[in-house]
Amino acid sequence: DIQMTQSPSSLSASVGDRVTISCRASQDIGKYLAWVQQRPGKAPKSLINAASTLQSGVPSKFSGSGSGTDFTLTISSLQPEDFATYYCQQYKAYPLTFGGGTKVEIK
């Protein structure tokens, strides 16, 4: 199975901060990488697929980059609604696997 490792597992940031979350795959997954946001008590929401393609309706403050084994999610200016847990997920091979999540908290 492809293991997905996120760092950090949590971070504290202030409104307006730029935030970067890293995700590493245990083997080359090309660009078969997605990012998912989950606000507290809510269902997950898909943000990005193919490492850097924003899904419909996702604001441009979110951006993704990377390929192969190393990927990054950046939030350019953190807003109150962005405080959530973010998961990376590979869809290169079955079983589909998620990273452990990065919880973004208010400083």
Place this chain on the structure above:
Amino acid sequence: EVQLVESGGGLVQPGGSLRLSCAASGFTFSDHYMDWVRQAPGKGLEWVGRVRKKGNNYSTEYAASVKGRITISRDDSKNSLYLQMNSLATEDTAVYFCVRVMGEAYFGYWGQGTLVTVSS
């Protein structure tokens, strides 16, 4: 508007069975692969399995943790997705989400989830 509404969750004893449903609307259900993803209380997301569309013979993929104990199926005439779970164990306690797959590859829209509690 895309909607995915899960139902069928509840309390079940270890060793029991449960069938979850997901009612889809707002899109052409038959055109999409569909997945189930679960989340144990306080834990991360875990992919459960996938059912492909008619053109792919409704073939399925399952996570190792559930293979042999679950069956994912669909009824395109009812715009519905199903998850039949047997031999349930306490570690199957989770919120189960129905997910529309886009481009036969990545997750798109998620339902709100239904809670399954396995306990005696």
